Amino acid sequence: MASLPSIQEAREQLRLHFEVERELATRLRHSTREERMTLVSELYSELYKRVPLHPRTLRSGDKEASKRSITSQLRLLSPFLIPGVSMVEFGAGSGALSKTVARTVPESRVIALEVCVQSGADEDLPKNFHWQHHDGLSVPLKHGSIDVAFSYQVLEHMHPEDVPLHLSEVARILGDCGVYVLSTPHEASGPHDVSRHFGFKLQTFHLREWSYRALEKALHEAGFKKVQPYWRGKTRRSHGLVHCIILALESCLAFLPRALAVRLARRCLNNVILVAHKQYS
DSSP: OOOOOOHHHHHHHHHHHHHHHHHHHHHHHTOOHHHHHHHHHHHHHHHHHHOTTOHHHHHHTOHHHHHHHHHHHHHHHGGGOOTTOEEEEESOTTOHHHHHHHHHSTTOEEEEEESSOOTTTTSSOOTTEEEEEOOSSSOOSOTTOEEEEEEESOGGGSOTTTHHHHHHHHHHHEEEEEEEEEEEEBGGGOOOSGGGGGOSSOOSSOOOOBOHHHHHHHHHHTTOSEEEEOBTTBOOGGGHHHHHHHHHHHHHHTTSOHHHHHHHHHHHOSEEEEEEESSOO
16 A cells, blocks of 8 residues: 655645646647647646646546546536437546436437547447547537537636637537536636645636636627526526626625635635526527
8 A cells, every 4th residue: 555645745746736737837828829729738648747646637546536526517417418418528538427428318429528638538438429539629510519518627727818719619519409518616716726825826727717707708709698607506597696696796805805805705606607508598
């Protein structure tokens, strides 16, 4: 049995992770869109090689943690996973969630999108499941071919200049009754990546963290007609009041000192969790 790292070793590992990821993220922040078509995959592959104890790598081997994560994500998706559904997951990692949907939803068609190969990705593939690697920008799927799009802790890794393109591409591939379910860290309680151990500034691969107000605006500009917040894992028509409270909280936190705002936000605004509808329903 391997011994646990000492406090000093853990600190050194954290510093290594931060320094490597900050170096790579700086390259990504200053890249052009044309460069990012290949650069995103290259940088993440380099990160996992240079930081072998990266938390994402460690989590991929933790079956219990994976089960908890899948259960949490399915709570968001379950209202839309009807028989015969076509679903695409962005930033699918090992594909664990998408494989679960493919196995459990009758006659479903599930596509997992990733920018670089992850461990366990090619294991135990259902017949109605398909891997699709892409450049992180354009989506290699037909217009109106998808019912449900899903991303979980992905948007924050995209270059801010590319997010409008991503949202427009999602709107393009969704059918008229399609929905985009997404969860991303809330900016008020961040940083949420390794940067948080070294101050309040985003310095690593979380290139932007979002507020409800900013992300809803971006979704509407991309062509989505209705955007709803989740509350306790569900969306309801009655959540209009919840929505107003969230926006009021965001406005109030903006006037507080950063350290106090972060401390308060971590109690109530950890993530932005939304469902965006292609059309009014």
